[in-house]
Amino acid sequence: xSLTNIRSLIEVAITDAYAAMTPAVPVVYDNxxxxxxxxxxxxxxxxxxxxxxxxxxxxESGIETIRGNVSLSCYTPRATGMxxxxxxxxxxxxxxxxxxxxxDPNAVRFNLGPVEGPVPVLTGDNPLALAAVSAPFTAKG
Amino acid sequence: xTVYKNPDDFFKALDKAVDEGxxxxxxxTQGLLTSRAPIDTGRLASSFYITKSQxxxxxxxxxxxxxxxxxxxxxxxxxxxxxxxxxxxxxxVPYADRVAYDPVYGKNGRGFGAAWYTATVNQNxxxxxDAMTRSLRKLQ
Numbered sequence: 001x002s003l004t005n006i007r008s009l010i011e012v013a014i015t016d017a018y019a020a021m022t023p024a025v026p027v028v029y030d031n032x033x034x035x036x037x038x039x040x041x042x043x044x045x046x047x048x049x050x051x052x053x054x055x056x057x058x059x060e061s062g063i064e065t066i067r068g069n070v071s072l073s074c075y076t077p078r079a080t081g082m083x084x085x086x087x088x089x090x091x092x093x094x095x096x097x098x099x100x101x102x103x104d105p106n107a108v109r110f111n112l113g114p115v116e117g118p119v120p121v122l123t124g125d126n127p128l129a130l131a132a133v134s135a136p137f138t139a140k141g
Numbered sequence: 142x143t144v145y146k147n148p149d150d151f152f153k154a155l156d157k158a159v160d161e162g163x164x165x166x167x168x169x170t171q172g173l174l175t176s177r178a179p180i181d182t183g184r185l186a187s188s189f190y191i192t193k194s195q196x197x198x199x200x201x202x203x204x205x206x207x208x209x210x211x212x213x214x215x216x217x218x219x220x221x222x223x224x225x226x227x228x229x230x231x232x233x234v235p236y237a238d239r240v241a242y243d244p245v246y247g248k249n250g251r252g253f254g255a256a257w258y259t260a261t262v263n264q265n266x267x268x269x270x271d272a273m274t275r276s277l278r279k280l281q
Contacts, residue, residue: 043244049253069256113266121239126239134259
């Protein structure tokens, strides 16, 4: 089990996908920087709600199942329409969805669950509009 | 092992087990959201309401507690929760969606940091499965 390999698989794929957009969109990772890198960016966040599952047989201690949660928060300036937000959310979902079929140098096997979103958050007086997508995943590697 | 003398007895026991499992799941979800939400006054964390058939329009008042008070009180559902319809867990605090989905505002989540909300709700199907398994195992 390597959480580093799983994180690497996701972060590299997401970074490449947003770098290929026009204009390129910077990605902010967990525990890297506090200050947002401008008016348009994506925050990628990974968490692991469950690493070990109990098994039916009481004599066994458990099986290794890495259950994670991936969240993408896409920001654009407020009052500029939904097109860019939708594009950014779609890029993120599409890339995550293709990871299960992608060969990984670290042999991580990744499976994405049902995606929640994109959820637009436009209320309040924040100068940035937000679209959030998130999904559970299972991974081994 | 219990021997059911007719199918009705078995299906009654099964219905009861399903209702208990579902009730455990709904209350566990409300509890997790309450305990994982970022807290300052405690208004957001204390505003997850359980309702049946339609979302709640209730919310803790704006003067719920002074800043930093961390006053947390989970709204208790008075009735019986059964797997017989559509159930909602609603939060009507005006800034709830920002804190739930925006890592800038949700970073002080008390479980999974900024992902306190998505990491909780995205595991709902797994937790429902676990709650049902626990409950159905009690059927003898």
